[in-house]
Amino acid sequence: DIVLTQTPLSLSVTPGQPASISCKSSQSLLHSDGKTYLFWYLQKPGQSPQLLIYEVSSRFSGVPDRFSGSGSGTDFTLNISRVEADDVGVYYCMQTIRYQTFGQGTKLEIK
Amino acid sequence: EVQLVESGGGLIQPGGSLRLSCAASGFTVSSNYMSWVRQAPGKGLEWVSIIYSGGNTYYADSVRGRFTISRDNSKNTLYLQMNSLRVEDTAVYYCVGRTPYWGQGTLVTVSS
Numbered sequence: 001d002i003v004l005t006q007t008p009l010s011l012s013v014t015p016g017q018p019a020s021i022s023c024k025s026s027q028s029l030l031h032s033d034g035k036t037y038l039f040w041y042l043q044k045p046g047q048s049p050q051l052l053i054y055e056v057s058s059r060f061s062g063v064p065d066r067f068s069g070s071g072s073g074t075d076f077t078l079n080i081s082r083v084e085a086d087d088v089g090v091y092y093c094m095q096t097i098r099y100q101t102f103g104q105g106t107k108l109e110i111k
Numbered sequence: 112e113v114q115l116v117e118s119g120g121g122l123i124q125p126g127g128s129l130r131l132s133c134a135a136s137g138f139t140v141s142s143n144y145m146s147w148v149r150q151a152p153g154k155g156l157e158w159v160s161i162i163y164s165g166g167n168t169y170y171a172d173s174v175r176g177r178f179t180i181s182r183d184n185s186k187n188t189l190y191l192q193m194n195s196l197r198v199e200d201t202a203v204y205y206c207v208g209r210t211p212y213w214g215q216g217t218l219v220t221v222s223s
Contacts, residue, residue: 001172039210041156048205048213049156060211092156096210099169100146100158 002027004093006103014111019080021106023093028073037097040069040078044089053078085110113137113212120204120217127196133189133206133214141184143209147191149202159204160191196221
């Protein structure tokens with residue numbers, strides 16, 4: 001099974017400051033089709049998860065450009081350039097190269 | 112607009128069975144891979160099962176042999192048959208269409 005390990009598990013960020021979350025996979029997420037199947041979600045309190053980033057670095061429709069994803073192979077990062085109050089919640093990485101698995105989640109709160 | 116609406120959750124005793132449904136609109140269940148993901152109270156997301164467009168199905172180790180994923184193409188609906196339920200199956204169950212589309216979730220509580 002593919003294991004995704006997120007760090008840190010919690011973040012406290014001042015509005016306007018950047019934030020970064022790491023996701024490391026136990027196996028490469030690069031498919032033979034050339035795509036890398038790593039996704040990022042935000043679950044706001046009381047809501048279903050919402051897709052932020054697909055295939056490592058593509059922003060989903062409506063996602064602000066403050067959010068960006070990077071990485072390759074087994075190491076990935078979600079960056080928020082300037083955190084806003086609306087960004088609070090739990091961030092998850094997910095892989096779909098072999099079924100689906102999620103990271104443990106990173107809780108972001110505002111200072 | 113894509114909508115996924117789950118139903119069928121509730122309170123059930125250990126050892127019992129439930130069938131969850133996920134009715135889709137604006138999205139064709141049979142043409143896409145669909146999955147069930149659950150979230151125990153206060154915990155993270157856990158993948159449960161997936162069905163691909165070709166019909167292949169896969170399960171997490173924790174539910175294999177007890178849960179069955181299926182779909183009804185004529186009703187554009189996804190199902191999760193859950194048998195031999197355990198206390199640890201207590202969670203909100205989400206229906207997911209590919210990666211972007213999530214339902215609102217349905218709560219399953221297994222308790223005596």
